[in-house]
Amino acid sequence: MNIGGMEWGVTLWIDLWAAGMAGGAFLTAFLADKFSGGKLKNLFKLAVCTGIILALIGVALLLSHLGNILWFWHMFVTFRPESVLSLGGWILSGWLMVAGIMLVLWLASHYIRSLKPLADKATSILSWVGFVMSILLMSYTGVLISASTQPFWAVTPMLPAVFVVSAITSGVAWLIVVSLIVNWLNRTNIRPYHWVIEQFFDESGWQIESSAIAKLAKSLVIAIIIELIVIALFILWLSASGSPAATDGLALLTGGELSLWFWVGLIAAGLVAPLIMLGMNLKKDYSTGILAGITFSSAGLVVLGGLLIRALLLIAGQA
Amino acid sequence: MSKAILFDLTKCTACRACQVACKQWNEHKGEETSNWGSYENPRELSGETWIKMRFIEVEREGKLDWLFLRRSCLHCEEASCAIVCPVGAIFKTDEGFVHIDQDWCIGCGTCTQACPFNVPHIDHHAGLAMKCSACTSVGYNRLADGKKPACVTTCPTGALEYGDRDELVAKGRAVVDKLKANGHPKAYLYGENELGGLHVMYVLDDSPSAIYGLPDDPKVATSDVVGKWLSGLVTAGVLTALPFWLVFKRKQDLASQSGKKGGA
Numbered sequence: 001m002n003i004g005g006m007e008w009g010v011t012l013w014i015d016l017w018a019a020g021m022a023g024g025a026f027l028t029a030f031l032a033d034k035f036s037g038g039k040l041k042n043l044f045k046l047a048v049c050t051g052i053i054l055a056l057i058g059v060a061l062l063l064s065h066l067g068n069i070l071w072f073w074h075m076f077v078t079f080r081p082e083s084v085l086s087l088g089g090w091i092l093s094g095w096l097m098v099a100g101i102m103l104v105l106w107l108a109s110h111y112i113r114s115l116k117p118l119a120d121k122a123t124s125i126l127s128w129v130g131f132v133m134s135i136l137l138m139s140y141t142g143v144l145i146s147a148s149t150q151p152f153w154a155v156t157p158m159l160p161a162v163f164v165v166s167a168i169t170s171g172v173a174w175l176i177v178v179s180l181i182v183n184w185l186n187r188t189n190i191r192p193y194h195w196v197i198e199q200f201f202d203e204s205g206w207q208i209e210s211s212a213i214a215k216l217a218k219s220l221v222i223a224i225i226i227e228l229i230v231i232a233l234f235i236l237w238l239s240a241s242g243s244p245a246a247t248d249g250l251a252l253l254t255g256g257e258l259s260l261w262f263w264v265g266l267i268a269a270g271l272v273a274p275l276i277m278l279g280m281n282l283k284k285d286y287s288t289g290i291l292a293g294i295t296f297s298s299a300g301l302v303v304l305g306g307l308l309i310r311a312l313l314l315i316a317g318q319a
Numbered sequence: 320m321s322k323a324i325l326f327d328l329t330k331c332t333a334c335r336a337c338q339v340a341c342k343q344w345n346e347h348k349g350e351e352t353s354n355w356g357s358y359e360n361p362r363e364l365s366g367e368t369w370i371k372m373r374f375i376e377v378e379r380e381g382k383l384d385w386l387f388l389r390r391s392c393l394h395c396e397e398a399s400c401a402i403v404c405p406v407g408a409i410f411k412t413d414e415g416f417v418h419i420d421q422d423w424c425i426g427c428g429t430c431t432q433a434c435p436f437n438v439p440h441i442d443h444h445a446g447l448a449m450k451c452s453a454c455t456s457v458g459y460n461r462l463a464d465g466k467k468p469a470c471v472t473t474c475p476t477g478a479l480e481y482g483d484r485d486e487l488v489a490k491g492r493a494v495v496d497k498l499k500a501n502g503h504p505k506a507y508l509y510g511e512n513e514l515g516g517l518h519v520m521y522v523l524d525d526s527p528s529a530i531y532g533l534p535d536d537p538k539v540a541t542s543d544v545v546g547k548w549l550s551g552l553v554t555a556g557v558l559t560a561l562p563f564w565l566v567f568k569r570k571q572d573l574a575s576q577s578g579k580k581g582g583a
């Protein structure tokens with residue numbers, strides 16, 4: 001199997017992972033904030049700020065994947081809704097624009113206090129736009145792959161569902177990881193960090209409450225269970241498809257060269273182990289002591305699992 | 320006027336003059352290859368190889384047959400590559416051939432995943448998607464000069480013909496009828512109706528999929544894209560909101576209910 005020779009290789013795995021996770025983190029924080037009556041604004045800000053970094057990584061990798069990088073602008077003078085990549089380029093750009101405007105409004109209202117009421121209203125409206133764009137962003141990553149003639153990707157409509165569920169699972173896990181990092185940084189004396197935070201935000205704006213992290217961890221447990229069910233349905237659908245090329249890809253994934261990565265890397269380490277580690281501590285405080293370490297490593301494994309599932313699905317489809 | 324190329328497998332001797340003529344006309348380099356157990360060479364199409372002959376060994380009625388099939392762009396009427404191209408660099412010429420504009424292609428590779436025949440390839444030197452243009456490339460346009468494509472001109476046995484598509488369909492059907500009458504009941508004119516009608520058609524003496532590895536009912540890559548968008552959107556909108564509602568909203572509701580009871 002010549003992975004290096006595949007047209008859609010490592011840059012695209014990471015692009016789809018980073019873009020999907022940015023959308024997943026936005027959607028997670030938006031719903032968490034809305035369902036908790038607007039009490040998780042800090043978490044939402046963290047999701048938007050780190051999501052912008054992820055999306056920019058996605059854009060950079062998408063551009064580096066192009067054979068002719070200097071002509072990337074051709075995509076932005078053309079709108080072709082029938083082409084999933086064209087739509088995806090516009091969705092990713094739109095998402096970045098919405099998130100970027102929200103970030104600018106938060107910064108502006110930090111420096112010019114009189115702007116705050118207006119900025120709050122505008123960011124509230126933009127958050128709804130960003131929520132819709134996040135759903136489109138997560139879906140596009142899966143639809144792009146499945147709108148092909150490679151049987152492993154195209155024979156079932158389940159692939160976009162797998163990508164979306166994985167994007168949300170990775171998004172929740174990403175938020176847990178960055179929340180724990182930010183809370184740890186707040187307790188340190190790392191001057192450059194505190195200086196940067198003071199320049200842009202109120203220091204308190206970056207503290208993520210331990211109860212919010214605990215709830216995210218509980219959400220992650222449910223999201224992992226849903227992801228395992230969706231992956232099982234995807235496998236069942238593929239094996240029942242009757243397409244020899246699709247079942248060959250499936251055999252490669254579940255019993256061939258990729259099987260160790262699939263069963264041990266993705267299913268065991270990336271999903272089941274975090275599920276058990278988090279599930280055993282559901283009633284406890286996730287944010288301090290050894291449990292913080294367990295929560296951090298569980299969420300970290302899920303984030304890496306999100307990358308692995310994209311790599312494995314892209315390789316199996318092109319092998 | 321819609322044009323086409325007809326490949327009559329029964330006349331092909333696999334001399335590969337078409338491969339050489341294509342390389343020569345389009346000024347493509349030879350590729351370094353290695354023996355992989357077949358006379359087929361190179362092993363696959365690439366950015367530098369736009370035509371290659373496939374060699375197929377098959378046992379039929381206790382007899383080993385060595386069959387030859389032209390492998391190149393089939394110039395679909397409903398071309399997946401043109402549909403999925405994000406910048407609209409792939410279009411159809413007046414004759415019906417599918418052409419990649421090398422001055423607009425960004426080398427994203429989407430067309431390479433969308434083609435049901437796995438034809439376009441990225442040329443990693445140029446950074447662009449490449450495939451047969453039926454000799455309509457800028458600066459190399461034989462058709463505009465009233466010539467036939469280079470592969471057709473060079474074919475010594477007449478296995479390749481170029482002309483009006485309707486006439487070639489009639490010709491192909493006649494050969495298929497003859498084959499059927501001479502002990503090839505599964506003879507088939509591939510491309511007459513597939514994907515809205517191909518502009519490169521094959522006269523085959525046997526089943527397209529079982530013997531020649533061609534898809535029986537090729538589909539446009541985006542034929543069920545609406546269902547796939549719905550799969551993603553419904554999953555995102557409904558299924559995944561559940562954990563957040565259960566954990567954040569339900570807890571909030573329970574807390575406010577117990578607060579009211581406590582207050583009362």
